[in-house]
Amino acid sequence: MGSSISTGAGEALYRTMVRIRAFENAAEAASQGGVSAYGQEAAGAAKVRGPLHLSTGQEAVPAGVCAHLRTTDYLTSTHRGHGHTLAKGADLARMMCELFGKATGFNGGKGGSMHIADFSVGMLGANGVVAAGLPIAVGAAHAQKLLKTKDDITVCFFGDGAINRGPFLEALNWARVYELPVLFVCEDNRWSATTASGPMTAGDGASARAASMDIAATQVDGNDVFAVHEAAARLVREVRSGGGPRLLHALTYRVKGHVSVDVAAYRDAAELAAALETDPIARTRGHLLSAGVSAATLDAIENAARDEVDTALAIADAAPWPDAEAAFTDVQTTGAGQWH
Amino acid sequence: MSYSEAAVRAIQREMEADARVVVLGEDVGRGGIFGQYKGLQQAFGAERVIDTPISEAAIMGAGVGMALAGLRPVVEMRVVDFALCGMDELVNQAAKNRFMFGGQGRVPLVARMPGGIWDASAAQHSQSLEAWFAHLPGVVVVNPSTPQDNYSLLRAALQCGDPVVYIEHKTLWGLRGEVNEDMAVPLGKARRVRDGNALTLVSWSKQMQACAAACEALAAEGITVDLIDLRTLWPWDRETVLASCARTQRLLVVHEAVQVAGFGAEIAASAAEATGCRVARLGAPRIPVGYAPVLEAQSRVGPEAIAAAARKLLG
Numbered sequence: 001m002g003s004s005i006s007t008g009a010g011e012a013l014y015r016t017m018v019r020i021r022a023f024e025n026a027a028e029a030a031s032q033g034g035v036s037a038y039g040q041e042a043a044g045a046a047k048v049r050g051p052l053h054l055s056t057g058q059e060a061v062p063a064g065v066c067a068h069l070r071t072t073d074y075l076t077s078t079h080r081g082h083g084h085t086l087a088k089g090a091d092l093a094r095m096m097c098e099l100f101g102k103a104t105g106f107n108g109g110k111g112g113s114m115h116i117a118d119f120s121v122g123m124l125g126a127n128g129v130v131a132a133g134l135p136i137a138v139g140a141a142h143a144q145k146l147l148k149t150k151d152d153i154t155v156c157f158f159g160d161g162a163i164n165r166g167p168f169l170e171a172l173n174w175a176r177v178y179e180l181p182v183l184f185v186c187e188d189n190r191w192s193a194t195t196a197s198g199p200m201t202a203g204d205g206a207s208a209r210a211a212s213m214d215i216a217a218t219q220v221d222g223n224d225v226f227a228v229h230e231a232a233a234r235l236v237r238e239v240r241s242g243g244g245p246r247l248l249h250a251l252t253y254r255v256k257g258h259v260s261v262d263v264a265a266y267r268d269a270a271e272l273a274a275a276l277e278t279d280p281i282a283r284t285r286g287h288l289l290s291a292g293v294s295a296a297t298l299d300a301i302e303n304a305a306r307d308e309v310d311t312a313l314a315i316a317d318a319a320p321w322p323d324a325e326a327a328f329t330d331v332q333t334t335g336a337g338q339w340h
Numbered sequence: 341m342s343y344s345e346a347a348v349r350a351i352q353r354e355m356e357a358d359a360r361v362v363v364l365g366e367d368v369g370r371g372g373i374f375g376q377y378k379g380l381q382q383a384f385g386a387e388r389v390i391d392t393p394i395s396e397a398a399i400m401g402a403g404v405g406m407a408l409a410g411l412r413p414v415v416e417m418r419v420v421d422f423a424l425c426g427m428d429e430l431v432n433q434a435a436k437n438r439f440m441f442g443g444q445g446r447v448p449l450v451a452r453m454p455g456g457i458w459d460a461s462a463a464q465h466s467q468s469l470e471a472w473f474a475h476l477p478g479v480v481v482v483n484p485s486t487p488q489d490n491y492s493l494l495r496a497a498l499q500c501g502d503p504v505v506y507i508e509h510k511t512l513w514g515l516r517g518e519v520n521e522d523m524a525v526p527l528g529k530a531r532r533v534r535d536g537n538a539l540t541l542v543s544w545s546k547q548m549q550a551c552a553a554a555c556e557a558l559a560a561e562g563i564t565v566d567l568i569d570l571r572t573l574w575p576w577d578r579e580t581v582l583a584s585c586a587r588t589q590r591l592l593v594v595h596e597a598v599q600v601a602g603f604g605a606e607i608a609a610s611a612a613e614a615t616g617c618r619v620a621r622l623g624a625p626r627i628p629v630g631y632a633p634v635l636e637a638q639s640r641v642g643p644e645a646i647a648a649a650a651r652k653l654l655g
Contacts, residue, residue, distance in 0.1 A: 107441050107444070128432070135402050135404070332503075
């Protein structure tokens with residue numbers, strides 16, 4: 001357990017991770033049997049439809065980073081954004097409603113899992129396009145600098161696959177040129193959709209590319225929530241104090257396939273088995289137990305998360321569908337009504 | 341006042357009125373490559389008129405982020421051809437943000453991307469892509485043809501709150517005309533340039549000049565034309581166009597963009613459906629714009645071709 005962290009704070013990190021895991025497990029279960037983006041036959045009525053990108057095994061990164069953020073800080077995310085959104089403080093039940101496509105979801109059922117967002121806590125959206133969040137994040141950070149919004153910052157999550165797209169390089173250059181208050185967080189889960197990232201990536205990855213642009217980068221074991229928490233504490237402090245952009249390169253692992261219906265048969269079983277040995281939730285539980293936190297306390301955290309998710313499922317089930325007319329709202333104001 | 345000076349004046353007034361308006365793009369500090377930002381950085385400082393790296397994806401994407409965070413950015417793409425380097429940021433991010441996040445975010449940005457044939461600039465600096473953007477739910481598409489319209493429509497674009505694709509013509513910058521700085525022109529309202537009875541002629545941007553010349557030639561033959569400058573492609577002024585078509589029962593749409601799958605087809609189909617009028621469209625052949633004068637000329641729709649198309653429609 002990190003030396004600088006109290007057991008109370010450790011329990012809070014554990015709670016965040018456990019809530020993410022419980023949410024995603026339930027979402028995955030609710031996605032079974034439906035029409036998939038990968039050609040599965042329609043069968044029954046899946047409650048969560050369409051592509052569902054799970055962050056199982058990666059929970060330590062959003063937990064450790066977002067523990068240092070305020071509601072007024074901005075966050076941009078990837079297509080694998082449930083963890084980021086929950087860690088930033090979004091309401092779990094409203095998230096489930098959105099995954100169910102219900103009117104009471106954050107996006108009124110217009111976005112679903114891939115576009116999960118809660119602007120009220122500064123979470124500016126998951127994004128269906130790899131690397132698309134990076135330029136948006138630097139724009140938000142640029143606005144924070146121009147508007148002199150105290151010492152608020154923007155945090156930008158992206159995956160290791162994103163660093164091979166141009167917007168990653170353009171955004172890092174932009175952030176450094178204007179010395180923006182932005183923390184880039186690479187969740188390096190070693191997979192780009194269904195292709196291993198390593199053979200597709202020249203050089204030493206996100207940290208090396210940041211260093212080439214004179215952006216200080218820190219590499220960390222992304223499955224050690226205390227290590228992530230400690231590194232993020234320093235980086236967030238540096239960014240908040242006007243030090244310009246920083247990059248956190250968190251080494252983690254994508255336990256599930258690219259989407260929920262992808263069983264990742266292309267992956268070496270030994271690789272997965274090794275990764276499961278370092279599961280961040282089990283590790284954190286072990287650390288907390290050895291630091292003197294009781295098993296009952298940790299069990300209670302887990303039970304509370306399951307109860308919360310069960311309640312959310314029931315709320316989402318009972319929630320109304322959007323009116324068909326909602327398809328015509330929030331498109332644009334100028335010329336509204338001229339849809340044909 | 342020139343077409344480019346009118347744009348400068350419009351942005352200046354909006355920047356004076358609203359501290360959230362900022363400009364970002366390549367060369368804007370020096371006034372832009374067409375003088376369309378001249379003096380603005382001196383007046384408002386480098387923090388509000390922001391020189392950027394050659395990074396269209398970052399310029400457009402940062403514009404989206406700025407807009408979400410409370411600014412009203414003018415995003416300079418240099419030419420419409422280069423705006424394609426920021427296409428995801430425009431098409432998948434700016435245009436859809438408000439809808440897919442259920443109205444949580446708004447993206448009030450104006451993306452300026454000069455379009456059209458730019459003399460001897462060949463295939464990657466001469467395109468007219470307005471129909472692509474008109475096809476895109478979530479954005480406004482503006483193609484001003486006069487200094488007055490450039491002034492008034494740019495102000496309207498900055499005030500409207502939706503993402504705007506703002507396409508000035510690369511060869512209209514020096515065009516001079518009277519500009520009434522108090523005149524407001526609403527987005528989505530066409531301008532009737534000439535009144536006539538024989539047919540309705542609809543166009544926009546630089547092509548309005550060729551259409552006006554064609555109308556003169558036709559008038560000498562006793563053919564009077566209802567000439568309409570569409571000004572805004574989305575939303576487009578169906579009311580004005582369709583009322584005219586219902587009266588003349590003949591519509592010719594002319595644009596500089598290639599004719600195939602152009603916005604002329606949209607107007608022609610709408611007019612035929614609504615009024616049963618005869619329709620015709622005239623645009624460039626489906627070829628990239630060539631460099632040599634004789635090749636470039638193949639993409640130009642001139643007054644003679646317009647007048648000929650009008651006569652054919654009347655025949």
